[in-house]
Amino acid sequence: MSLPNPLEKLRQKLFGDAVILFGWISLVLLILLAIAPAKNFFADWHRYQRGYQRLISKRSDAFTLRRHFEPGIQQIWLPEMDVVDRCTTCHSALKETTLADVSIQPYRPHPPIPHKAEEFGCVVCHRGQGIATSVEDAHKSTLAWEEPLLPAKYLESSCGQCHQQDLKGTPQLNLGRKMLRSYGCVHCHTIKRPDSTVISATDDPPSLAHIADKTTREWIFAWLKDPQAYSTTATMPTFKLNDDDARDISAFLISSSTPGSLKVVQASLDTAKKVKDNAELQTKASSLYGESFCASCHAVQNAAGNLVGGNIGPELTKVGSKVKPEWLQAWVRNPHDYDPGTGMPHYRFNDQEVGELTGFLLAKVDNDLLANVHLDAPTPEQIAHGKRLVNDYGCASCHEINGLKRPENFAPELTKIGSKPVNQLAFAPGVPHTLYDYIGAKIKQPRAFGSSLKMPQYTFTPAQIDALVNALLSHNERALTIPAAKTVPAPPPSHYEPAGKAGQLISDLNCFECHAINGRGGDMAPDLTWEGSSVQRDWLVQFFRNPNTLRPALIRRMPKFNLTDAEINTLTDYILTVYQSPKVDRDSMPLAGYPMAQVELGRQLYYSKYGCQSCHIIDTKQDKGYIGPTLTHVGSRLTAAWVYNWMKDPAALRPGTQEPKRNMSDDDARALTAFLMSEKGSEKQEAKKR
Amino acid sequence: MKRTACILILVFAAALHIGCTQHAAATYSLPNPTAYGAAIVESSGGKQVAEVGTPLPQPLVVQVNDDQGNAVGGALVVLHGPNGIYLDPAAGLTDSSGQLTSNISMGTIPGRYQLTATTTTKAGKTVEVKLEEIALGYQETLGSQLNDQYCARCHNQESTPERVSNYDNLEVKPHPFTEGDTLNKMSDADLIAIISHGGPALNKSPLMAPYGYTLSKSEIQALIAYIRMVSDPPYGAPGIVYTQK
Numbered sequence: 001m002s003l004p005n006p007l008e009k010l011r012q013k014l015f016g017d018a019v020i021l022f023g024w025i026s027l028v029l030l031i032l033l034a035i036a037p038a039k040n041f042f043a044d045w046h047r048y049q050r051g052y053q054r055l056i057s058k059r060s061d062a063f064t065l066r067r068h069f070e071p072g073i074q075q076i077w078l079p080e081m082d083v084v085d086r087c088t089t090c091h092s093a094l095k096e097t098t099l100a101d102v103s104i105q106p107y108r109p110h111p112p113i114p115h116k117a118e119e120f121g122c123v124v125c126h127r128g129q130g131i132a133t134s135v136e137d138a139h140k141s142t143l144a145w146e147e148p149l150l151p152a153k154y155l156e157s158s159c160g161q162c163h164q165q166d167l168k169g170t171p172q173l174n175l176g177r178k179m180l181r182s183y184g185c186v187h188c189h190t191i192k193r194p195d196s197t198v199i200s201a202t203d204d205p206p207s208l209a210h211i212a213d214k215t216t217r218e219w220i221f222a223w224l225k226d227p228q229a230y231s232t233t234a235t236m237p238t239f240k241l242n243d244d245d246a247r248d249i250s251a252f253l254i255s256s257s258t259p260g261s262l263k264v265v266q267a268s269l270d271t272a273k274k275v276k277d278n279a280e281l282q283t284k285a286s287s288l289y290g291e292s293f294c295a296s297c298h299a300v301q302n303a304a305g306n307l308v309g310g311n312i313g314p315e316l317t318k319v320g321s322k323v324k325p326e327w328l329q330a331w332v333r334n335p336h337d338y339d340p341g342t343g344m345p346h347y348r349f350n351d352q353e354v355g356e357l358t359g360f361l362l363a364k365v366d367n368d369l370l371a372n373v374h375l376d377a378p379t380p381e382q383i384a385h386g387k388r389l390v391n392d393y394g395c396a397s398c399h400e401i402n403g404l405k406r407p408e409n410f411a412p413e414l415t416k417i418g419s420k421p422v423n424q425l426a427f428a429p430g431v432p433h434t435l436y437d438y439i440g441a442k443i444k445q446p447r448a449f450g451s452s453l454k455m456p457q458y459t460f461t462p463a464q465i466d467a468l469v470n471a472l473l474s475h476n477e478r479a480l481t482i483p484a485a486k487t488v489p490a491p492p493p494s495h496y497e498p499a500g501k502a503g504q505l506i507s508d509l510n511c512f513e514c515h516a517i518n519g520r521g522g523d524m525a526p527d528l529t530w531e532g533s534s535v536q537r538d539w540l541v542q543f544f545r546n547p548n549t550l551r552p553a554l555i556r557r558m559p560k561f562n563l564t565d566a567e568i569n570t571l572t573d574y575i576l577t578v579y580q581s582p583k584v585d586r587d588s589m590p591l592a593g594y595p596m597a598q599v600e601l602g603r604q605l606y607y608s609k610y611g612c613q614s615c616h617i618i619d620t621k622q623d624k625g626y627i628g629p630t631l632t633h634v635g636s637r638l639t640a641a642w643v644y645n646w647m648k649d650p651a652a653l654r655p656g657t658q659e660p661k662r663n664m665s666d667d668d669a670r671a672l673t674a675f676l677m678s679e680k681g682s683e684k685q686e687a688k689k690r
Numbered sequence: 691m692k693r694t695a696c697i698l699i700l701v702f703a704a705a706l707h708i709g710c711t712q713h714a715a716a717t718y719s720l721p722n723p724t725a726y727g728a729a730i731v732e733s734s735g736g737k738q739v740a741e742v743g744t745p746l747p748q749p750l751v752v753q754v755n756d757d758q759g760n761a762v763g764g765a766l767v768v769l770h771g772p773n774g775i776y777l778d779p780a781a782g783l784t785d786s787s788g789q790l791t792s793n794i795s796m797g798t799i800p801g802r803y804q805l806t807a808t809t810t811t812k813a814g815k816t817v818e819v820k821l822e823e824i825a826l827g828y829q830e831t832l833g834s835q836l837n838d839q840y841c842a843r844c845h846n847q848e849s850t851p852e853r854v855s856n857y858d859n860l861e862v863k864p865h866p867f868t869e870g871d872t873l874n875k876m877s878d879a880d881l882i883a884i885i886s887h888g889g890p891a892l893n894k895s896p897l898m899a900p901y902g903y904t905l906s907k908s909e910i911q912a913l914i915a916y917i918r919m920v921s922d923p924p925y926g927a928p929g930i931v932y933t934q935k
Contacts, residue, residue, distance in 0.1 A: 103799060111800055111827040112915070114908065152743025152798035155828075169832035169912070172741065462745055611889075611896035614844065614860055624859035627843050651904065658840060661903035 044134045045073065048090040048106055055107055061098055068096065073133060076121045080483050083121035085130035087138065120486075124478065125158040126150055141434065146422045150473075153466055154436050157418065160474025162482055164193055164490035176471025178202075179464060183235050187398045188411035194479050195489050203235060207339060207400035210260035211253055214327045214338070218373040220250040223322075228459055230322065230369060231315040233299065233307065237456035240447060245389055251378030252386025256402045260338055262330040271355025272325055276362045285360035288353060293559040296524075297344075297513075300364070310556055312513060312524070313344060320365035329358040336508065345510040348562035393454055411455070418476030426450075439469045494519030502574030509561055517579065524556060527654055532579035533586045534653075537572060539637045544568045550629035581653065589640035594674035602675025605668055615659075618679055628659060633681030644673040721783050724764035726812040727754035733789055736821045739920060741831050745795045746823060752807040753789045761788025771805045774798050775823075800827030802924060824919055833916025836909055837867065840901060862895035870921035881914050 015021045040046060049071055056065040074088040090106040093099045094117060099109050110117070115125075123130040128149040132138040139149045150158065156173040166174045180186055181202040191199045211220070219230075224246040227234040241249065275281040289295075294316075299309035301317040309315075323331075330337060332354045335344040349357065378386075394410040395401060422435055428448045431441040441448065443465050446455035460468070496518040498506045506512070512521035515528045545568065547558040563571070580586065606612045615627035618634075634643070642653070647669040650659040664672075735750035754765040767790040768781040774797025784790050790807075797803060803825060808818040826834060837845075842853070845864045849855040857864065865872050873881075880892060886902030889895040905913070918925040 103801075108799070112829045112911070153741070153795070155743070168835045168909075169828055171831065171835060172744070463747075466744060609896060611899065614897035614899070615856065626854055626856045626859050649903075658843075660840075660899050660901045662900060663903045 045089045049092065052092045052107055055102070055104075056099075059098075065093075065096060065098070076117060076130075078119075078121055081121060081124060081486070082478075082481070083124060083130060085117075085121040085123055086133055087122040087126075087128075087130060088117070089133060090135075123147075124161070124482075125155060127158075141422070148434055151436065154470055154473055157470040157473035160471065161476065161479035162487040164195070164488060172467045173470045173474065175464070176467035176469070179468055180471050183458065184398055185468075188394055190409060190413040190415070191475055192413075192415045193490060194482070194487065197490070200493070204341065204343065205236075205398040207341075208253055208257065208395075209400050209402050210257055210338065212257035213260050213262055214324060215322050216324070216370075217250045217254045217375055218370045219322050220253055221246050221373050221375060222370055224249055230318055232301075233311060233315045237458045239393055239454075239456045241389075247375060248378070248382045248386035249389050249395075250375070250386070251382050252384075252390055253401070255378065255383050256387075256404075258402055262326055263333065263337060264326050264330065265333070265351050265354070268329040268333070268351045268355035268358060269325055271352060272329060272359035272362060275356050275359025276320075281356070282360060282363060285356040288356055289360055291560065292347060292357075293557045294357075296556040296559065310524075312522075316361060316364060318364060318366040318369060320362040321367075321369045323362075325358060325362055328361060329354050332357050332361075343510050343513045345513070345559070345561060346508045347559070348564070393456075414472060415475055416477055416480070418473040419478065436469055436473060439472050440465055443468055491519070496520040498574070498578070500574070501570050502578075505567060505571055514558075525558065528575070528579060530579060530581035530584065530653060532576045533581040533584040534638055534642045535576075536591065536637060536639060537576060539633075540572050540575065541568055544571060583652065584639075584641050584645045586639045586641050589644060589673070591640055591677060592635070592680075594677060598671050598674040599678045600675075602671035602673070602678075605672055606675055609668075610662060610664070610672070631676060631679060633679065635677040635680040638676075640673055640677050643676050644669055647672050720766060720768070720781055723766035723783060723810070725762050727762035727765045727784075727788070727809055728757040728811055728817070729755045730767065730807055730809045730817055730819045731755065732807075732819055732821055735794075737823070737922065739824045739826060739834070740796050742796055742798050742800050742825045742827055745793060749791045749793045750805070750821065750823075751789050751791050752819060752821075753787075754784050754809050755788065763788055765809050767807055767809050769805060769807050772797065772803055775803050775805070777805075794823060796823065796825035800825050800830060800919070802919075826916070826919060829912045829915040830919045831916075832909070833912040833914070833919075836905065836913050837916055840905070841867070841913070860897055862889075862897055864898065867917045868920055868922045870923045870925060873917060873921050874923070874925045878914055881917065882910055885910050885913060 014024065052069065053066070056062050056069070059065065069092055072089075073086055076083060076085040076088065088094060091108075091110075093102070093107045094110045096109045099107065102108055121130060122128075126149055127147050129138050129142075129145045129147060132145070136142065137145065141148045153172075156170040159167060159170050160173045160177070163170075166177070180191065181199060184201055184203050184205065185191075186199050186201050187205070193199065223230055223236075224239070224241055225243075226238060227236040228238070275285050295309035297310045297312035299307040299311060299315045299317075301315070302308050307315065319328075327338070331344075332347070332349060333351075334346045335342045336346055390396070390401065390404065391407075394407055396404040396406050397410045417439065418435075420435060422433055422438075425435070425438050426449065427433055427438060428441060428445075431437055442455070443458065443460065446457060447453055497503065498517070511517075511528075514522045514525035516523060517528045519529075521527075544561075544563055547560055606618070612618075613623045613625050615625040617623040617625055617630045618632060620632060646653055646659075647662070647664060649661050650657045651661060731753050733751040733753040735746065735748050738746040738748060738750075740746045750769075752767060752769075754762045754767060756762050761784075763784050763786045765784045765788070766781065767784060769777045769792055770780075771777055771794075776795040776797075778793045778795075780792070782790050782792075794805075801824075803823045805821040805823065806818045807821065808816050810816055844856045844860060845866055847855055847857045847866060867873065876884075883891045884894065884898065885905070886900060888900035889898035891900075901910070
């Protein structure tokens with residue numbers, strides 16, 4: 001029919017005959033069938049398993065290693081954890097500790113950790129796609145999967161999914177969690193733990209209800225523009241306000257302020273004025289500042305530019321440029337009058353002392369700070385605009401401001417931030433498209449994500465940002481769904497409140513800022529939960545009168561509060577009756593009268609067998625130990641029952657103490673107790689004098 | 691037809707070539723040195739310790755000197771490190787005081803990371819200084835935390851404002867954990883014994899207290915892992931030393 005054409009000829013030749021056609025189709029089928037095994041043969045995991053076998057074949061323990069090796073796709077399946085992990089297919093040597101010298105992945109054994117892969121799988125900690133069997137799919141974001149492997153510096157976040165309390169091995173996560181609370185993140189962002197408790201803030205931003213009593217509009221302006229210019233340690237972030245905005249906010253804050261009840265004593269003000277401008281009186285006042293141990297909480301920059309002092313209260317280097325003299329003298333007299341919730345204790349200073357300290361602090365001036373701030377009287381429009389800005393920026397989330405309510409959920413909730421899908425994030429230019437890079441960049445420079453955003457600029461170091469990213473990544477979907485049996489909840493917060501007159505004193509002196517009692521309070525000073533079993537009454541009374549430190553190397557010390565005898569009695573009685581340990585009966589052993597032989601035995605044990613002098617001083621001439629408290633007066637300070645029980649197990653009485661448990665026999669403990677109780681310090685010296 | 695195809699293929703090939711070469715050029719552009727030194731030394735920042743993947747606490751500073759020992763500004767310094775370590779910057783010209791400062795983040799594998807900093811002399815010879823930084827894994831991190839809490843007061847001679855060293859107060863001096871010459875000779879079993887049962891367990895001073903009733907077995911293991919990691923010279927087989935191939 002048609003013209004003989006070369007193609008037609010070819011077709012005839014190849015497919016014209018049914019048998020030949022059948023042959024061709026069989027061939028095609030065979031090739032198709034071969035694709036699957038070939039793909040398998042050339043798969044990543046197959047190549048790695050062959051590589052592993054080559055690697056172990058050259059080692060001396062090849063036989064054992066080969067016996068441990070299981071070929072084919074390996075899988076850890078934990079339905080209750082939602083884990084299907086095939087990582088061990090290529091990472092064949094995870095458990096082979098003899099391969100510790102191998103540095104090529106995927107053949108490195110896993111470094112020692114407290115958990116087993118069979119119980120937790122791999123992706124619970126490392127993220128990535130456990131189900132994948134190719135390198136790319138398992139480790140990186142792909143079109144279908146967007147969970148890349150977690151970089152090493154964020155691994156600690158995974159511990160935080162189950163462990164809600166601080167762990168010793170996760171310093172970064174601990175720091176990040178602490179910062180979430182102490183830098184005020186949780187004032188604006190709600191974050192719930194998996195047990196649905198809300199994380200609370202530990203910082204205490206001051207109330208602005210009576211701000212006009214305390215400081216000037218000029219200072220507020222300068223502070224709003226750049227808090228760190230006033231104090232390098234300020235935790236308040238910068239809101240990047242322009243001059244007009246800062247002017248209007250300062251106008252609003254001053255106009256919204258109502259007068260508090262400042263107790264102004266003219267005598268103190270006069271003293272302050274004298275001390276402020278007199279170098280000689282300054283020196284005298286500075287020793288009062290030192291004796292009162294203000295530096296235990298407050299830092300001041302020295303001439304070399306280093307901060308000296310604690311970080312519990314605000315830095316005082318430029319405080320004279322900030323506060324008004326009337327406010328400062330009232331604050332030094334009793335800070336609770338201005339701010340009932342303040343952490344600063346109520347020292348019982350007399351008017352003269354109040355004046356001296358006020359004058360001393362008022363002289364701490366930075367003349368450059370407010371030199372260029374000139375503000376005209378505000379117009380009503382400016383005040384109204386300031387109020388609008390204060391609302392927009394959510395200032396009331398942190399600060400109490402007259403006429404404004406604390407906004408609820410001012411910023412997005414971050415309970416599931418650690419598993420937020422990448423496709424829901426709006427990345428700033430230049431930020432790699434991963435969740436952790438997003439969080440890090442957002443903390444580092446929030447406004448890079450859009451100039452209209454409200455999140456302020458913090459001054460964090462890169463290490464601090466990494467710590468925060470760790471803490472935030474731990475708040476994710478998996479943390480909320482992990483079976484309760486596998487999790488370790490946070491210890492419930494303590495709302496312990498001491499009762500009665502002593503309770504009032506304890507809150508007036510803000511003991512909880514430094515000391516913990518029954519799980520509430522700070523960790524700067526010793527835990528006082530069992531103090532009633534520990535100390536003798538006379539010593540405690542004397543200590544309240546004149547607290548001298550027990551530890552020679554300690555810089556931060558307990559201040560002298562100038563308590564009255566009645567107040568000291570109230571506190572002492574309360575401590576001795578209420579803060580008793582059920583394990584120690586304070587009257588079960590005598591305070592003195594131990595046989596001389598037992599005391600001598602104790603002395604020998606102290607110096608030879610137990611080497612206590614490495615940390616403690618008993619004989620000020622020969623002992624030099626600087627770690628534990630000085631024991632020269634221990635016999636008139638502690639109860640014998642406490643000393644005995646302490647010898648047996650120190651950590652049982654004060655968890656976390658540095659003193660190790662010695663597992664000593666009852667006899668040794670008794671002899672040491674006898675020796676220590678014989679060290680009565682001053683009494684012995686007085687006896688010598690006589 | 692054929693000619694068009696040929697031209698198209700040529701154009702594609704050219705585009706591919708240009709694309710690739712430009713990329714390569716961008717990766718390897720080094721600044722031109724304006725001066726040449728004779729020697730390179732570490733100024734600060736060597737032998738630091740950080741957790742895997744995290745930045746070192748202090749930047750690494752190396753200095754280029756001339757043959758008189760004076761600092762040379764404008765000399766080119768190139769840093770090399772094993773895979774995984776992040777150098778920022780990895781190369782640059784020294785500043786007016788002859789120094790190059792680089793921020794370093796450790797890689798993902800715990801161990802010792804050897805770095806080399808090189809500079810070229812006028813004669814075109816390459817001189818180098820070898821440096822070492824240490825990355826801590828989970829176990830060593832736990833050990834370093836325990837060290838801070840229980841050991842460092844006596845075993846670390848350095849005092850800080852927060853922590854006064856007790857080293858000088860002790861009659862028998864403890865060995866700092868970096869003292870590899872002594873500690874490397876002790877087996878793990880010996881270290882476990884002295885930590886658990888105190889100095890007398892190895893006929894040493896009772897000033898070293900026993901911690902076997904205070905620390906758990908795994909905590910003592912972690913402490914030993916930390917001690918082994920920071921010891922100088924390094925402990926054990928050099929297999930765990932990562933250098934660039």
